[in-house]
Amino acid sequence: MSSRRRDRGARPARGDRPSRGAxxxxxxxxxxxxxxxxxxxxxxxxxxxxxxxxxxSAGVLAVALPLVSLVATRASRFEVHLRRGLSPTHVEVGGTSTVHLGLAVTGRVPRGTLLLEDQLPYVLGARPRMVVRGVRGAWTGDVSYPVRAEVRGRYETGPLVVRVRDLFGTVELVREFHHTGTLTVRPQTHPLPRGSLGEGSGTSGDEQLRAAAVGSAEDASVRDYRIGDDLRRVHWRTTARTGELMVRREEQRRETHAVVLVDNRTTSHEGVGHGSSFEAAVVLAASLCDHLARLGNVVHLHDAAGLIVTAPAGAAGSRRALDALAVIALVDRTDLAPLVPRGGSGRRDVHLALLGRLVPADDAVLAAARGRAVAAHAAVLDVARWHPDHLRSGPTAAPPREVAHLAARGWHAVPVGPEDTVTGVWSALSAARRPVGTLR
Incomplete structure (x- = not known):
């Protein structure tokens, strides 16, 4: 990409005072x-x-040196080309990425020094400044520098500003590029063990074929023989019992679905920045989405405003959900959008809600979600304990009132405090008193 030159020597417009033109x-x-x-x-x-x-004579020489150098530098015809790279382009909080800059200077280049300065947001650190000395004629080179992000988000690296100085340091020409790179900083994830969260209905949410409404599981797993069926699939026990040639059915894997809700209302959380209850909810949501997607579940990620993204099963779905969580932010909203689309989806999914401070208006949404879910689990953050004054006074044993409130409406709710770990919260969520199955 060619550079754009800042013309610092343009002629003054008419009406400008001579001093400004000079x-x-x-x-x-x-x-x-x-x-x-x-x-x-x-x-x-x-x-x-x-x-x-x-x-x-000395005065004339002192005046002539920078002026002659200025004329010679401006008369030179050269271009600066930039090739920008970033590896990796996605990191977790606390991870490091490397910015690669490939520069090529062509044409009649004045002999001197290149000063490179790349623009960075403050969360990625100070702006890197690099010096390349002894440039003469055509020149190519590669420079790189690391960036480390401690705050999740999506950030632009660049643009690059190149300054060309003469040997005496009296003249400087500026080249500024428009090309930038994008670094996505995802929230941290923690490995989670398998846990019992509840199974979906026959249309989704189940891993194995279910028995029919009547008869045994063995009856549901066989069918009549058809011409062309492989004889190795004949179920001899059922054939002997029924007197008809029976073969085993082909099991078809059905998609399992999970709905993950992150309460991102400003009024629902306490604390500031990385140490806030909202960031704790985001880290927990990231681990849940990553775990469920990688184990073959379709994850529907919601925030207070509604559906953010539907992440397919597998590693690609995990990355999609984490990219969405990288940029989720608090919103000035007082209610929760419905978790179940109007008209229904024909599925009964497992619901996992990461909630903060609730208001009476949330009852209808959470009750409707529980009615459509085969199992509903909620991690209720005791947001008052994230307040700076409360952190200084130490933890308390009393759980937030929302836990009992949700339990009375059929949710399996567990309290979460600042000292709780992601793995511990997951273990509490999957320790439901009446598990109805396993969601991987």
Whole structure:
């Protein structure tokens, strides 16, 4: 990509004062170059007043050096090309990525120094500044630097600004690029063991074929023989019992679905930044989505405003959910959007809700979700314990009132405090008193 040059020597528009026009014509001079011109001009004036020819010569030389260098540098014809790379493009909080910059300078390049400065958001660290000395003629080179993110989000790296200085440091030309790179910082995930969360209905949420409404499981797993069926699939026990040739059915894997809700209302959380209850909910949601998707479940990720993303089963689905959680933010909303689409989806899924402070208006949404879910689990964050004053006073044993409130409406709810681990919360969620199956 070619660069765009900042023209610091453009002619002043009509009506501009001469002093402003002079400043624009000398715009390519550095502080050192301007100092040379000022000192040289002063020396010439003093030489004329005092009648010192030697001082006048020195003054003319001091003025001429930066001006001649400025003319020569501007007369040069060169281009700067940039190739930008970022590896990896996705990291977890606390991870490190490397920015790669490939530079190529072509044409008549003034001999001097290249000063490189890449623009970065403050959360990725200070702006890197690199110096390449002794540039003469065509030049190519690669530079790289690491970036480390401690806050989740999606960030732009760049654009790059290249400054070309002459040998004396009196003249500087600027090239600015528009090309940037995107770094996605995902929330941290924690490995989770398998747990019992409840199974979906016959249309989704089950891993194995279910028995028919009548008869045994063995009857449901066989059918009549058809011409062309492999004889190795004949179920001899059922054939002997029924007197008809019976074969085993082909088991077909059915999709399992889970709905994960992250309560991201501003009024539902306490704390600031990385140490807030909202960030704790996001980390927990990331681990749940990653675990469920990688074990073959379709994950429907919701926030207070509704569905964010539907992540397919597998590693690709995990990445999609984590990318969505990388940019989820608090919203100024007072209610929860329905978890079940209007008209229904024909499924009964497992629901996992990561909730903060609830309000009476949430009852209808959570009750409707429980009615359509084969199992409903909620991690209720005791948000008051994330308040700075409460953190200083230490933990308390009393769970938030929302736990009992949800339990009375059929949810399996567990309290979560600042000292709880993700694995511990998962173990509590999967320790339901009446598990109806296993969601991987």
């Amino acid at each position: 400043r624009r014509r000398l715009g390519g001079l550095t502080v050192r170059g301007r100092a040379f011109v000022a000192a040289g001009g002063t020396a010439v004036v003093c030489a004329v007043v005092l009648g010192q020819a030697t001082l006048a």
